[in-house]
Amino acid sequence: PLGLAFPDGFAWGAATSAFQIEGAARLDGRGDSVWDTFCRTPGKILGDHNGDIAADHYNRVPDDVALMKQLGLQTYRFSIAWPRIMPDGSGPANQRGLDFYKRLVDELHGHGITPMATLFHWDLPQALQDKGGWESRDVAYLFADYAEVLFRELGDAVPTWLTINEPKTVVQNGYLRGHHAPGYRDEGAAYLVAHHLQLAHGLGVQAFRASGVPGRIGPALNLHPCYPLDDDEKTIAATRLYDGYENRLYLDSIVHGHYPEDVLADLGEDSRMVQGIRSGDLAIISSPVDLLAVQYYCPLFVDCDGECVTKLPTSQADWQQIYPDGMYDILTRVHREYGGLPITITENGLPTLHEPNGDGTVDDLERVQFLRDHFAAAHRAVADGVRLESYHVWSLMDNFEWEQGYGQRWGLIHVDYDTLRRTPKRSALWYKDVIARNGV
Numbered sequence: 001p002l003g004l005a006f007p008d009g010f011a012w013g014a015a016t017s018a019f020q021i022e023g024a025a026r027l028d029g030r031g032d033s034v035w036d037t038f039c040r041t042p043g044k045i046l047g048d049h050n051g052d053i054a055a056d057h058y059n060r061v062p063d064d065v066a067l068m069k070q071l072g073l074q075t076y077r078f079s080i081a082w083p084r085i086m087p088d089g090s091g092p093a094n095q096r097g098l099d100f101y102k103r104l105v106d107e108l109h110g111h112g113i114t115p116m117a118t119l120f121h122w123d124l125p126q127a128l129q130d131k132g133g134w135e136s137r138d139v140a141y142l143f144a145d146y147a148e149v150l151f152r153e154l155g156d157a158v159p160t161w162l163t164i165n166e167p168k169t170v171v172q173n174g175y176l177r178g179h180h181a182p183g184y185r186d187e188g189a190a191y192l193v194a195h196h197l198q199l200a201h202g203l204g205v206q207a208f209r210a211s212g213v214p215g216r217i218g219p220a221l222n223l224h225p226c227y228p229l230d231d232d233e234k235t236i237a238a239t240r241l242y243d244g245y246e247n248r249l250y251l252d253s254i255v256h257g258h259y260p261e262d263v264l265a266d267l268g269e270d271s272r273m274v275q276g277i278r279s280g281d282l283a284i285i286s287s288p289v290d291l292l293a294v295q296y297y298c299p300l301f302v303d304c305d306g307e308c309v310t311k312l313p314t315s316q317a318d319w320q321q322i323y324p325d326g327m328y329d330i331l332t333r334v335h336r337e338y339g340g341l342p343i344t345i346t347e348n349g350l351p352t353l354h355e356p357n358g359d360g361t362v363d364d365l366e367r368v369q370f371l372r373d374h375f376a377a378a379h380r381a382v383a384d385g386v387r388l389e390s391y392h393v394w395s396l397m398d399n400f401e402w403e404q405g406y407g408q409r410w411g412l413i414h415v416d417y418d419t420l421r422r423t424p425k426r427s428a429l430w431y432k433d434v435i436a437r438n439g440v
């Protein structure tokens, strides 16, 4: 065959998040988020980097959207910073914050690019953290109030909304391992937070329906296919439970209206999460969604003790084993087990350290290879009936990679952090071609 053609109407794009690219941390009334606080805590971020300037996207929207257009992007997934809209987390909306996103969305439409907005990509207003953060049930309700403002203000211009980005990462990195904000290591808190994030998702969906605006809404989940390291019964059982914590905790509650029994049993009757589930919560969490947003980076291999083992070569990110078939496996499984809903890939990508050559080219051939292999896996899933409708590469441009600071470059576009100059990498030019022919 000469290549892999995607279905007509398939949309190609890229993704970013507010804290990672915007900068302008104190402009136009923005409040602090937990990530601003975390960055100010010495030793938490590589090089003590922070998001004060980031890629300065806040001040460069027209140029950045023009670049997207140049690359032929058809869809752009970004996130809205809660602390720009409500600097203290609740109360009246900050008009200047709203205006920024209105300008962004207008600019996108002006260039024929479809916006996809994430309501929460980890930048919780610090004022809400001070009141308990996601350990507090109230924050889930405040999230719905915040979301409601955005539906009202931007609902006509944003056709697809995503609620909570990667609840699992907040749970695991923010509350179990502590290398993300707010930096706790507390298992009891972690799974209570999981429940409240799921509740926030459901309340957000309900607020969306109540608002009556057109468009669609769904969750954004990072899913990890889990494979047993060997076929010992013990390994298989350990892998099954691991999968419960990685995938089913989030998918089962949203799509099927119940948490996985094995995970609940493992957490125990006395756990803060199980104690924190009230009657009616699962009905809220499983409010019908219009689509599932899947973020796939890598698989997990589990040994007989239930520990993860690095079996395959990784990228610069030590947690990312490279395994394109995992994309196929997770997409086909989600399709099979979770109601055959439409799916969008909202993140998939690779970090590389390439810098521009003298002639302005950036030779990130590993990224081309990585994307080509993952596009091919997605294509196979589509051929097997998965209702995949779009693909967003992580990320549009190099940005603040959380605890790695500016030390990992995930962009299709290189950012020079001294001059803030943008340079499309080889992968971006290759991607332009993929988009133009709707295939690889």
Ligand code: GCO
Pocket: 017, 020, 165, 166, 169, 222, 347, 394, 401, 402, 410
């Ligand atoms: C997310 C991701 C991104 C990361 C990317 C690379 O949740 O959306 O964590 O924010 O930058 O996954 O690690």
